[in-house]
Amino acid sequence: MYTPSDDTFLLADCIRQYYGGRALEIGVGSGLLLNILEKNFAYVAGSDIDLTALQHCKQQKTTSANVLLVCCDAGSAFGIGKFDLIVSNPPYLPNDDNDTRDPAVHGGPTGIEITVHFINSAMPLLAGDGKMLIVVSSFTNSSALDKVIVENKMHKKILKKKRLFYETLSIIELSL
């Protein structure tokens, strides 16, 4: 399971500014971000392909019983047009040289593939005035990211940036 890190905390700082009815996190990991969403939203759901992570969220009570946790790929279990806010800290490192992949950190052959998959999965789930917040690293292939944003006719706003010694992290807000 992914241990919360700089990327988690940067996204957490942004999530605290959002309030509303319904929120979804894709790739919940330890549940730290769900816990913040719960304070600001009436209904909160989360997904992860890692059942152990979801069990951790329940057993450690990082989330209350009101949060719907689903073991599924991205947003595949959820209905269209429902969420005011969707957040995600996707795995974004390129796969290892021998193309082995830890789903908590590796985002595909170039690193961007899972981010693009999460955005494509999330967009139909957003309410008309909904927003998606997503972590992007300077490791990310920005042209592939820009392409999916144009294809989905979305607007992009950079909310926060943090420079680390090995990469720069950004939180971007996507809206329809």
Ligand SMILES: C[S@@+](CC[C@H](N)C(=O)[O-])C[C@H]1O[C@@H](n2cnc3c(N)ncnc32)[C@H](O)[C@@H]1O
């Ligand atoms: C970088 S971790 C982020 C965890 C947590 N949200 C945080 O910020 O600390 C990425 C998470 O996405 C999950 N994940 C990877 N591929 C997924 C997929 N196709 N569908 C849903 N979750 C996925 C991983 O299991 C992992 O928990």
